[in-house]
Amino acid sequence: QVQLQESGPGLVKPSQTLSLTCTVSGGSISSRAYYWTWIRQPPGKGLEWIGYIYYSGATYYNESLESRLTISIDTSKNQFSLNLNYMTAADTAVYYCARDKGFGELTLDYWGEGTLVTVSS
Amino acid sequence: QSALTQPPSASGSPGQSVTISCTGTSSDVGGYDYVSWYQQHPGRAPKLMIYEVNKRPSGVPDRFSGSKSGNTASLTVSGLQAEDEADYYCSSYAGSDNLGVFGGGTKLTVL
Numbered sequence: 001q002v003q004l005q006e007s008g009p010g011l012v013k014p015s016q017t018l019s020l021t022c023t024v025s026g027g028s029i030s031s032r033a034y035y036w037t038w039i040r041q042p043p044g045k046g047l048e049w050i051g052y053i054y055y056s057g058a059t060y061y062n063e064s065l066e067s068r069l070t071i072s073i074d075t076s077k078n079q080f081s082l083n084l085n086y087m088t089a090a091d092t093a094v095y096y097c098a099r100d101k102g103f104g105e106l107t108l109d110y111w112g113e114g115t116l117v118t119v120s121s
Numbered sequence: 122q123s124a125l126t127q128p129p130s131a132s133g134s135p136g137q138s139v140t141i142s143c144t145g146t147s148s149d150v151g152g153y154d155y156v157s158w159y160q161q162h163p164g165r166a167p168k169l170m171i172y173e174v175n176k177r178p179s180g181v182p183d184r185f186s187g188s189k190s191g192n193t194a195s196l197t198v199s200g201l202q203a204e205d206e207a208d209y210y211c212s213s214y215a216g217s218d219n220l221g222v223f224g225g226g227t228k229l230t231v232l
Contacts, residue, residue, distance in 0.1 A: 046124075047159075047167065047210055049221025060220055096166055104220050105155045106212035109178060111166040 002027040004097050004112035012091075012119050018084040022097030022112060029078045030055045035100040036080045037108060038071065040093040048093075052100065053080050087119045125150065125211055125224035132230040133201045141227045143194040143211030149222050151192035155214035158187055158196045161226075162207045170209075171196060198229070206231045 008020035022036070029036060038050035051061040053071045061069050068085040084091060094114040101107040126144040133139035143150065143158075150156055156174045159167035169178050171187035174194065184199045194213070198205050211224040 046226045047212075047223045049223065052220070062221055101172070102155075104214045104217060105172075106157050106214065106221065106223070107155070107169065107172040108157070108159070108167070108212075109169050109172075111168075114166050 002099065002110045004099065004110055006095060006097050006112045006115040008095075008115060008117070010116055010118060012087050012117060013121050014088055014119055016087055018082070018087050018091070018095075018117060020082045020095055020097075020115065020117075022080050022082075024078045024080075024099075029073065029080065030075045033101070035060075035103055036073065037098045037100045038082050039096045039098055039108070039111075040091075041096070041114075042090075042093045049106070050082065050084075050095075052103075054103075089119050091117070092119045093117060125213060125222060127209075127211060127224040127227045129225070130228045130230065132232055133198075134232045135201050135203065137201050138197060138199045139201060139229065140195050140197045141209055141211075141229065143196070143213075143224045145192050145194075145213055145215075145222070147192055148219070149192075149213040149215035150189065150194050152216075153214045154189070156187065156189060156194040157212045158185075158194075159210045159212070160205075160207045161210065167210060201231050203231050205229060 003025045035052040070083040073080040096114045098108040098111040158171040161167040175187040215222040
């Protein structure tokens with residue numbers, strides 16, 4: 001059974017960088033079949049796709065976040081990560097990592113439990 | 122990324138059926154058979170309920186079904202149960218230049 005688990009700080013100061021890691025267990029992140037995804041959900045609001053990374057390191061980002069966003073992958077640790085620069089209150093959200101069964105499909109069959117990130121001084 | 126349109130709320134009594142719509146355009150819902158539906162209970166991660174318009178992942182009850190007509194996809198929940206009360210989100214493939222399209226979500230209330 002595939003499991004994903006997010007880790008990282010729950011509180012970030014404005015203008016600082018958010019760094020989150022998603023650890024995948026029960027399956028290989030090096031599989032060519034999947035795209036590894038970050039999704040976020042502001043409190044009381046809907047889902048927002050942040051971006052993908054493929055096992056090869058190829059990345060695809062939400063245009064609205066692209067200038068502040070880096071997603072990376074470490075196949076030796078079966079992990080992928082998110083760095084989001086210049087955080088503001090508008091970035092306060094639950095951040096989820098998930099697995100997509102195909103490029104652009106948004107067939108997100110496995111999810112982490114999510115981690116709440118609050119931006120506040 | 123443009124959003125898909127869902128009604129903010131829907132409701133039904135136990136045992137009844139309810140249908141939630143998800144309206145897009147010919148560039149997303151109408152153009153591809155990659156519509157997914159997610160169920161989210163409060164404080165929990167979303168759960169995939171339907172993918173590729175009408176396919177159910179293993180373990181999802183057959184009370185949940187999906188369909189599509191033109192630019193509108195639908196999720197039907199038959200034989201409503203109390204545990205079906207949740208938020209439901211749709212998503213669609215929208216081409217390689219428009220990744221990550223979700224609907225705004227529908228809150229389903231079981232009366």
